[in-house]
Amino acid sequence: MKPENSPSAPPEKKQPIWKALASVNLTIFLLIFLAVSSIVGTLIPQNGPPALYIQNYGYGTYQFLDSLSLLDLYHAGWFRLLLLLLALNLIVCTTDRLRHVWDIVFPKEKRLDEKAVLARPGTRALKYKANPSVVKAALLPILSGKLGDLNETTAGSTTILWREKGRLSRLGVYVVHLSVVIFYIAGIASSLGGFRSSVNLPEGAVAEQVCLPNTDVDYKLGFALRVDKFEAQFYPTGEPKDYRSDVTIIEKGQPVLSGNIRVNHPLTYKGITFYQASYGRFPKAIELNLVDKTSGKTIPLSVPFGQEAILPDGLGTLRSLRAEPNVMDKGPAVQMLLTSPEGGQTDFWIFKNDPDFGRISKLPYRFIVTEVREGFYTGLQVAKEPGIPFVWAGSILMVLGIAVTFFMSHRKIWAVLEKKGEGTTVTIGGQTNKNKLGLEERLDNLYLQLQKSDIK
Amino acid sequence: MLSSKILAVVTFSYLAAVIFYLIALIFKTKIGQRIGSIITIGTFVAHTAAIILRWVESHKLGIGHAPFANFYESLVFFAWAIILIHFIAEYKYKIAHVGAFTVPFAFLSLTYAAFSPGISSRIEPLVPALQSNWLIAHVITCFIGYGAFAVSCGLSIAYLLKRSNDKKDLDALNYRMIIFGFLFLTAGIATGSIWAHSAWGAYWQWDPKETWSLITWFVYAIILHVRLRGWHGKKIALLSIGGFLSVLFTYFGVNFLLSGLHSYIN
Numbered sequence: 274m275k276p277e278n279s280p281s282a283p284p285e286k287k288q289p290i291w292k293a294l295a296s297v298n299l300t301i302f303l304l305i306f307l308a309v310s311s312i313v314g315t316l317i318p319q320n321g322p323p324a325l326y327i328q329n330y331g332y333g334t335y336q337f338l339d340s341l342s343l344l345d346l347y348h349a350g351w352f353r354l355l356l357l358l359l360a361l362n363l364i365v366c367t368t369d370r371l372r373h374v375w376d377i378v379f380p381k382e383k384r385l386d387e388k389a390v391l392a393r394p395g396t397r398a399l400k401y402k403a404n405p406s407v408v409k410a411a412l413l414p415i416l417s418g419k420l421g422d423l424n425e426t427t428a429g430s431t432t433i434l435w436r437e438k439g440r441l442s443r444l445g446v447y448v449v450h451l452s453v454v455i456f457y458i459a460g461i462a463s464s465l466g467g468f469r470s471s472v473n474l475p476e477g478a479v480a481e482q483v484c485l486p487n488t489d490v491d492y493k494l495g496f497a498l499r500v501d502k503f504e505a506q507f508y509p510t511g512e513p514k515d516y517r518s519d520v521t522i523i524e525k526g527q528p529v530l531s532g533n534i535r536v537n538h539p540l541t542y543k544g545i546t547f548y549q550a551s552y553g554r555f556p557k558a559i560e561l562n563l564v565d566k567t568s569g570k571t572i573p574l575s576v577p578f579g580q581e582a583i584l585p586d587g588l589g590t591l592r593s594l595r596a597e598p599n600v601m602d603k604g605p606a607v608q609m610l611l612t613s614p615e616g617g618q619t620d621f622w623i624f625k626n627d628p629d630f631g632r633i634s635k636l637p638y639r640f641i642v643t644e645v646r647e648g649f650y651t652g653l654q655v656a657k658e659p660g661i662p663f664v665w666a667g668s669i670l671m672v673l674g675i676a677v678t679f680f681m682s683h684r685k686i687w688a689v690l691e692k693k694g695e696g697t698t699v700t701i702g703g704q705t706n707k708n709k710l711g712l713e714e715r716l717d718n719l720y721l722q723l724q725k726s727d728i729k
Numbered sequence: 730m731l732s733s734k735i736l737a738v739v740t741f742s743y744l745a746a747v748i749f750y751l752i753a754l755i756f757k758t759k760i761g762q763r764i765g766s767i768i769t770i771g772t773f774v775a776h777t778a779a780i781i782l783r784w785v786e787s788h789k790l791g792i793g794h795a796p797f798a799n800f801y802e803s804l805v806f807f808a809w810a811i812i813l814i815h816f817i818a819e820y821k822y823k824i825a826h827v828g829a830f831t832v833p834f835a836f837l838s839l840t841y842a843a844f845s846p847g848i849s850s851r852i853e854p855l856v857p858a859l860q861s862n863w864l865i866a867h868v869i870t871c872f873i874g875y876g877a878f879a880v881s882c883g884l885s886i887a888y889l890l891k892r893s894n895d896k897k898d899l900d901a902l903n904y905r906m907i908i909f910g911f912l913f914l915t916a917g918i919a920t921g922s923i924w925a926h927s928a929w930g931a932y933w934q935w936d937p938k939e940t941w942s943l944i945t946w947f948v949y950a951i952i953l954h955v956r957l958r959g960w961h962g963k964k965i966a967l968l969s970i971g972g973f974l975s976v977l978f979t980y981f982g983v984n985f986l987l988s989g990l991h992s993y994i995n
């Protein structure tokens with residue numbers, strides 16, 4: 274069955290491939306295939322470590338799934354091929370029909386297919402005593418609307434007054450189809466010209482490059498980003514309220530821009546955007562008191578994390594290795610590495626709450642941890658997405674296109690005036706490419722209006 | 730919280746409306762239809778007031794935000810959107826007895842919100858990821874779309890149950906509901922993706938919720954195109970019910986069965 278009023282391609286000689294690519298059946302097939310594949314992709318966890326799959330499914334199944342690229346389905350070649358086919362289908366189908374639709378939308382002259390109208394003028398008829406020309410004059414002000422001027426076609430003794438509107442709305446569908454193509458361009462632009470990465474930066478740290486994921490390549494930003502401060506705020510209930518990194522952009526050694534990065538409020542500089550993604554704490558320095566075992570004298574010593582501090586009296590150096598919140602259920606503890614002047618190394622733990630547990634007796638000190646100084650690091654997502662303007666354009670066009678498809682239609686409304694004896698019959702009718710309910714409602718209104726009017 | 734109390738009453742008066750609509754349907758009484766409609770309108774006014782009140786209450790708690798921030802609030806708004814769109818079918822297109830097939834969805838959504846043990850009706854502060862105007866645009870568009878699909882599903886059930894031969898109007902309206910829903914679902918996915926870009930730096934990550942919204946979108950795109958092949962009536966009705974199941978999975982199933990960024994519930 275063919276839907277009424279849906280323009281189909283004129284019967285020309287066409288290549289079979291072209292015909293296949295222009296068919297709506299292919300569209301339906303591709304959409305079903307894409308939907309089913311996407312479902313599969315949500316049922317099998319994507320991009321997990323192989324061990325996970327082997328554990329859950331067994332080795333054979335893992336190999337099988339991997340060979341079909343079902344473990345990274347949305348980036349698999351065959352999935353992309355399906356998307357590509359849909360794009361081709363869309364472009365071919367649209368060009369195929371557009372020529373024909375163009376003739377309807379921009380006709381050389383306004384036309385009414387009077388034969389079709391006279392064959393099915395409609396069911397809403399009114400009888401008048403006056404002759405057609407009088408009735409016509411009376412009808413004119415009622416029939417002419419704001420949109421579309423009233424046209425007149427005569428066929429023998431009958432006159433058809435008609436109005437047409439919404440021809441342009443036939444292009445709405447093609448705007449939708451075009452917007453799909455724009456999304457493809459967005460995807461291609463982002464995957465060719467964009468990148469995404471993330472960095473963890475302690476307060477005070479400067480990033481000039483980021484590591485591209487799944488590669489060893491570093492991406493040079495072309496400027497530097499310094500994290501001045503990170504702050505996390507919480508509601509009284511303990512839920513997070515705000516994460517904020519205060520940053521400075523430095524170019525050629527000069528600070529050029531200061532700003533902050535918050536969730537939902539990224540910072541963009543020279544096309545590269547920084548997003549607040551995560552945060553954490555890290556130990557900055559371990560503050561120790563060295564208590565001389567014999568004299569009881571206390572010497573404070575600060576051991577910056579990852580660096581060496583020199584012990585007094587030429588006893589060597591101390592480096593902090595780890596700081597843990599809870600070791601052996603005895604609370605916070607730090608692990609230190611002692612290097613003697615001769616080069617011998619020993620590592621040992623100091624428990625904050627129990628300084629005499631497991632201490633090293635060789636040295637003439639007791640070690641007491643007074644504080645583990647912590648700083649924040651901020652986790653930033655760094656991305657360049659040249660596709661974004663296309664995403665915007667595609668979204669707006671698609672929504673507009675569907676709205677046109679929904680809210681507007683290409684309609685003709687007519688009144689057929691026929692001479693019947695001395696009087697005239699008027700039949701109201703119409704034709705639309707969609708929303709028949711809306712047209713019927715409109716015709717009902719018009720019919721009522723005519724019944725109420727005082728035309729004789 | 731006053732708004733929660735009002736919503737409890739609202740839930741039961743939608744049930745009352747459904748009962749009257751059903752009486753009208755089964756016993757062919759005009760009066761049942763009339764009473765059902767009046768109750769639905771009155772309840773909808775109270776429902777709207779409760780949503781606004783919840784907004785005001787959140788400001789009084791010092792954590793003011795639009796009431797779209799958790800699962801409970803989304804269910805309340807889902808029910809609201811269903812009734813809003815139900816009015817189009819009942820008053821603009823004058824589909825008789827439509828209330829018996831659409832209002833139950835709103836009732837079920839509110840009942841689920843009120844009685845499911847896992848759902849808290851507390852007004853919660855907005856976590857940073859939700860502090861965005863896109864939240865409002867995204868939730869409103871998605872749920873108007875879902876509401877239209879719910880109404881389309883109700884119309885489809887009515888179509889399948891109705892024995893008379895004169896079902897053209899039902900079919901035509903059903904199809905219009907699908908396009909209307911598709912319009913808002915598209916806008917919902919678009920606003921969601923633009924929001925995701927400003928919050929996480931990626932507009933599309935194939936996270937399960939995103940993927941399922943796309944699957945739902947495919948399903949309705951399929952319906953739009955098989956219609957061009959001449960399918961209508963019963964086939965479209967069945968497909969529309971299938972589409973709504975996909976909506977339900979996107980909305981509920983993903984939260985419970987699959988993990989991702991979107992879950993309101995952790």
Ligand code: HEM
Nearest residue numbers: 279280295296297300359362363366446449453678950953
């Ligand atoms: C995901 C991609 C697509 C979307 C979102 C989409 C969307 C739409 C929409 C909203 C309509 C209007 C439906 C109506 O008026 O009832 C439509 C109509 C149509 N679509 Fe698509 N479509 C897509 C892909 C395709 C493809 C690949 C083809 C290629 C054959 C195609 C062929 C058509 C045709 C022929 C029409 C009818 C046009 C007319 O009424 O003159 N569509 N499409």
